[in-house]
Amino acid sequence: MSQNTSNFVGKQSSDPVQRQVVLPFKQSLAISFKQIRVRFFRSLITTLSLVLAISFLSFVRVSNDVANGLLSTGDPDVRRQLIRAGYDLGPEDVRTETNPKQRWIVILSILVCVVGIVNAQLMAVTERFREIGTMKCLGALDRFILRLFLLEAGMQGVVGAVAGAIMGALFSLVNSAIQFGGASLTYVLVGDVIFSVAFATGVGFLLSLAGVFYPAIVASRMQPVEAMRAEH
Amino acid sequence: MLNEQAEAITDKLSEAMERKIVRVSKVTKTFKLGKVDVRALKGVDLDIMAGRYVSIMGPSGSGKSTLFNMIGGLDKPSSGKVFIDEVDIAQLDAYELAWLRCRKIGYIFQTFNLIQVMTALENVTLPMIFGGMGNETAVEKGMELLDLVGLGDRYQHKPFELSGGQQQRVAVARALANNPAIILADEPTGNLDLNTGEEIIALLKNLSWERKVTVISATHDIKMLNVSDQVIWIRDGQIEKIEEREDLTISVGSVGEKW
Numbered sequence: 001m002s003q004n005t006s007n008f009v010g011k012q013s014s015d016p017v018q019r020q021v022v023l024p025f026k027q028s029l030a031i032s033f034k035q036i037r038v039r040f041f042r043s044l045i046t047t048l049s050l051v052l053a054i055s056f057l058s059f060v061r062v063s064n065d066v067a068n069g070l071l072s073t074g075d076p077d078v079r080r081q082l083i084r085a086g087y088d089l090g091p092e093d094v095r096t097e098t099n100p101k102q103r104w105i106v107i108l109s110i111l112v113c114v115v116g117i118v119n120a121q122l123m124a125v126t127e128r129f130r131e132i133g134t135m136k137c138l139g140a141l142d143r144f145i146l147r148l149f150l151l152e153a154g155m156q157g158v159v160g161a162v163a164g165a166i167m168g169a170l171f172s173l174v175n176s177a178i179q180f181g182g183a184s185l186t187y188v189l190v191g192d193v194i195f196s197v198a199f200a201t202g203v204g205f206l207l208s209l210a211g212v213f214y215p216a217i218v219a220s221r222m223q224p225v226e227a228m229r230a231e232h
Numbered sequence: 233m234l235n236e237q238a239e240a241i242t243d244k245l246s247e248a249m250e251r252k253i254v255r256v257s258k259v260t261k262t263f264k265l266g267k268v269d270v271r272a273l274k275g276v277d278l279d280i281m282a283g284r285y286v287s288i289m290g291p292s293g294s295g296k297s298t299l300f301n302m303i304g305g306l307d308k309p310s311s312g313k314v315f316i317d318e319v320d321i322a323q324l325d326a327y328e329l330a331w332l333r334c335r336k337i338g339y340i341f342q343t344f345n346l347i348q349v350m351t352a353l354e355n356v357t358l359p360m361i362f363g364g365m366g367n368e369t370a371v372e373k374g375m376e377l378l379d380l381v382g383l384g385d386r387y388q389h390k391p392f393e394l395s396g397g398q399q400q401r402v403a404v405a406r407a408l409a410n411n412p413a414i415i416l417a418d419e420p421t422g423n424l425d426l427n428t429g430e431e432i433i434a435l436l437k438n439l440s441w442e443r444k445v446t447v448i449s450a451t452h453d454i455k456m457l458n459v460s461d462q463v464i465w466i467r468d469g470q471i472e473k474i475e476e477r478e479d480l481t482i483s484v485g486s487v488g489e490k491w
Contacts, residue, residue, distance in 0.1 A: 139334025
């Protein structure tokens with residue numbers, strides 16, 4: 001604090017209030033949670049695109065894990081089944097990775113999802129100009145606003161990503177059971193599946209934050225005079 | 233001789249006790265609207281003494297809102313300086329500005345501007361949280377303030393469950409949260425009907441009197457004239473005249489003729 005404000009604080013130094021503006025983390029969490037709860041259906045729709053993209057990612061990965069599990073049996077019949085199902089297997093391959101076509105489709109769906117999130121969040125920020133301006137008039141720093149938006153998106157991201165990842169994994173397992181018979185599931189390494197689900201969740205969470213980042217910066221830079229902007 | 237000396241001393245004393253809480257010095261503001269330069273303020277000099285109830289009145293486009301924003305630290309002048317408690321606010325950094333808004337100034341808006349997702353109590357305690365007050369102290373003080381404005385039993389209600397007048401009362405309570413030195417009210421009665429408007433004006437006047445808070449309000453509302461200690465008439469980016477309480481001639485019709 002510069003010399004200037006020591007004049008300000010002089011008279012009020014006996015207050016139970018500190019000399020700096022703060023926003024405790026617990027409070028930011030509470031505020032962000034309330035914001036989501038109030039706009040529940042709108043949050044749902046934004047999160048839905050994330051859920052779908054992540055479930056697709058999870059589906060692709062877990063299907064691969066199942067295929068790898070089957071390959072590890074070394075059974076030539078199984079190899080033929082897999083090749084017929086569309087897996088690209090050379091005669092020597094003992095593991096399969098996601099092929100370029102799969103990867104492309106996943107990347108595309110993720111891009112679409114991110115664009116959707118950026119758009120929705122930008123709209124939300126523009127809608128809430130008065131609220132943001134008011135908070136700044138009450139003394140909020142830029143980074144408080146940033147934190148609130150990041151927390152909001154983070155919470156939505158975690159819930160959506162977990163839901164999507166688990167859904168995708170379940171779909172994939174059911175699909176594999178239908179394609180190759182229930183017994184195929186016993187060869188799958190549980191560790192692989194868990195890693196895939198965790199990976200998909202992580203990606204979803206990061207996407208959510210990436211999508212909200214630019215809109216949140218816009219929000220935090222908003223001038224408090226916007227709150228005064230009334231239709232006279 | 234003795235009398236004159238005594239008078240001189242009391243004058244000096246009262247001058248020292250009355251401080252200039254806001255000082256506007258040669259302030260101009262020019263906005264760029266496309267290719268056109270709009271001169272909103274064309275050189276304003278103004279002193280506002282602490283503890284007074286001041287109204288800034290003027291027609292639309294007179295620069296009233298611009299001047300108001302300058303005083304409130306929401307905008308920077310193109311030239312000239314604004315001093316709050318003799319501190320040039322253009323020199324403050326972001327943290328100090330935030331502190332100023334949190335602790336020294338309370339804002340009241342025409343559109344109430346309560347946070348819709350929070351209850352009345354949470355709205356009132358928000359500035360206290362920014363100020364670092366503990367939760368229990370904040371809640372206690374918040375309830376006190378809500379009682380003061382007559383909404384003690386509605387502390388759990390969200391803004392959409394409150395009428396316009398009630399929302400503005402919550403806003404008044406919120407403005408007082410951190411014991412500010414100044415309350416800035418931008419058209420506080422703009423969205424309220426006649427009776428509710430009068431109630432809010434009376435409330436502001438009472439509270440400012442009890443708590444020795446300087447109230448500066450920008451308004452169209454003639455009802456505000458009755459309670460103001462000082463009225464600043466602004467027109468065309470310049471101060472037209474400043475009237476003290478005693479000089480105000482209030483008769484319906486005579487104020488109307490100017491605009």
